[in-house]
Amino acid sequence: xxxxxxxPRHKITKRGQNVTxxxxxxxxxxxxxxxxxxxxxxxxxxxxxxxxAQLEKSRLLSDRFSAERPKGSFSxxxxxxxxxxxxxxxxCASSFRTGNTLYYNEQFFGPGTRLTVL
Amino acid sequence: xxSVSQHNHHVILSEAASLELGCxxxxxxxxxxxxxxxxxxxxLQLLLKYFSGDPLVKGIKGxxxxxIKSKFSFNLRKPSVQWSDTAEYFCAxxxxxxxxxxxxxxxxxxxxxxx
Numbered sequence: 001x002x003x004x005x006x007x008p009r010h011k012i013t014k015r016g017q018n019v020t021x022x023x024x025x026x027x028x029x030x031x032x033x034x035x036x037x038x039x040x041x042x043x044x045x046x047x048x049x050x051x052x053a054q055l056e057k058s059r060l061l062s063d064r065f066s067a068e069r070p071k072g073s074f075s076x077x078x079x080x081x082x083x084x085x086x087x088x089x090x091x092c093a094s095s096f097r098t099g100n101t102l103y104y105n106e107q108f109f110g111p112g113t114r115l116t117v118l
Numbered sequence: 119x120x121s122v123s124q125h126n127h128h129v130i131l132s133e134a135a136s137l138e139l140g141c142x143x144x145x146x147x148x149x150x151x152x153x154x155x156x157x158x159x160x161x162l163q164l165l166l167k168y169f170s171g172d173p174l175v176k177g178i179k180g181x182x183x184x185x186i187k188s189k190f191s192f193n194l195r196k197p198s199v200q201w202s203d204t205a206e207y208f209c210a211x212x213x214x215x216x217x218x219x220x221x222x223x224x225x226x227x228x229x230x231x232x233x
Binding site for chain 2: 031033035040041042043044045048050055056058091093095106107108109110111112
């Protein structure tokens, strides 16, 4: 399967614990995005990378959240001191730009990591 | 606030009925428009997209959408739904901004197609 993969698919943790999620984008995609989706809502943007550079972080991303993409390939999203409000599906997506187009192509999504904080 | 609005949160249709899901956005300037679908237990998949050109866009599985710039709308349509179309449908907008074409999603519409 050459799509976007995420690990783990499910994570249950106790409040106050740290958790880390991994995303492996499609190999030639240089942009990687993280989103968060809560019940009854569409995904909300958290942050994105172009290659290894993190170019923007949403206001949703508190200082307990950190993301990395050290070699411009896979990315990790860490949440420190988890809170019950962090319970959500965390989605990763990747995209690329072809030729001379001004636009990035559509984003391809992974299956997500469902986090439950008890 | 700038946003993406989907008018219907829950839709129930019988097989062979026609479908139209509304989507409006409030962003100015040049936008890219998308409809994504999430089938039960599966990840988000692209149904169709509009970047430029013909405002009537055809996607997979018989879906189409029409971009009406003056109305800031991008409604999704299918002339005859099937039971397998039961899913969550999300409208999304992207544009060049500090978020680098990040997608802004609507809240989604849950479609149930009954036999």
